[in-house]
Amino acid sequence: xxxxxxxxxxxxxxxxxxxxxxxxxxxxxxxxxxxxxxxxxxxxxxxxxxxxxxxxxxxxxxxxxxxxxxxxxxxxxxxxxxxxxxxxxxxxxxxxxxxxxxxxxxxxxxxxxxxxxxxxxxxxxxxxxxxxxxxxxxxxxxxxxxxxxxxxxxxxxxxxxxxxxxxxxxxxxxxxxxxxxxxxxxxxxxxxxxxxxxxxx
Numbered sequence: 360x361x362x363x364x365x366x367x368x369x370x371x372x373x374x375x376x377x378x379x380x381x382x383x384x385x386x387x388x389x390x391x392x393x394x395x396x397x398x399x400x401x402x403x404x405x406x407x408x409x410x411x412x413x414x415x416x417x418x419x420x421x422x423x424x425x426x427x428x429x430x431x432x433x434x435x436x437x438x439x440x441x442x443x444x445x446x447x448x449x450x451x452x453x454x455x456x457x458x459x460x461x462x463x464x465x466x467x468x469x470x471x472x473x474x475x476x477x478x479x480x481x482x483x484x485x486x487x488x489x490x491x492x493x494x495x496x497x498x499x500x501x502x503x504x505x506x507x508x509x510x511x512x513x514x515x516x517x518x519x520x521x522x523x524x525x526x527x528x529x530x531x532x533x534x535x536x537x538x539x540x541x542x543x544x545x546x547x548x549x550x551x552x553x554x555x556x557x558x559x560x
Contacts, residue, residue, distance in 0.1 A: 364402055367392060368416050371409050372454075379456045380410055411474055417457070418478050421450050425485050429492075436493040436556070440548050443485065444515065448541040451519075455534040483512045499555045511551065518543045 370391045374383040385406055389399040403409040428442045487508035493499045501507045522540040 364412065365416075367399065367402055367409070368412050372413050372416065375410070375413060376454045376456055380406070385409075407471070411471060414457075414471065414474055414478075417450065417454060418481070421446060422481060422485070429485060429489055432489060432492050432496075434496055434498055436489060436498055437549055437552050439489055440486075440511075440552070441545050443489075444541055444544045444548070448537050451540070452534050452537045455537065479512070479516070482516075483508045486512050499552065501555060511548075514547060514551070515544050518547060 367388070371383070371388050374388055374391065383406075385399055385403075386396055388409075389396045392399070403412070424446045425443050428439060428446060431442070432439045483505075487504050490499070490501055490504050490508055490511075494501050494504065519540050522536050522543060
């Protein structure tokens with residue numbers, strides 16, 4: 360991404376994270392950047408294209424931080440899984456409005472659902488990498504790594520959605536829910552892996 364596009368994405372992200380996708384206009388973003396609307400449309404022909412780059416930008420940041428956590432694995436899978444959840448929770452606090460908007464049909468109808476699906480599979484890949492490391496290290500007994508990573512990721516996503524469904528329906532986000540989401544996810548993580556971790560000699 361070139362420097363100008365990155366500036367546009369960062370300006371749009373500020374607007375989107377405060378007002379949501381629907382209530383932000385391209386004109387407002389152009390004003391924030393002190394450029395003409397025509398100049399903005401030169402880089403992004405419509406808001407949908409800009410939303411895609413904003414989501415990709417956030418995703419890249421999340422996965423960079425998650426990879427930094429992943430390589431810290433030293434024999435305690437639950438600790439690393441909880442730290443990965445904390446990374447997501449920190450981003451969720453900052454961009455909770457976008458999390459709520461992810462569930463709106465108009466976004467999925469614009470081809471962004473495919474992008475969000477790729478993010479989901481990237482999350483599965485990160486968990487799978489960690490499970491493989493833990494299995495190789497002899498910490499856990501998991502043979503179908505891909506299946507386990509998929510199930511775990513889907514459970515965590517389900518808990519996140521369950522805790523925020525009322526916000527999704529009302530359209531009135533409450534970022535305070537993020538701590539509740541994180542606590543539920545951590546409890547579930549400990550429960551899921553409590554009988555998978557091998558006894559240390």
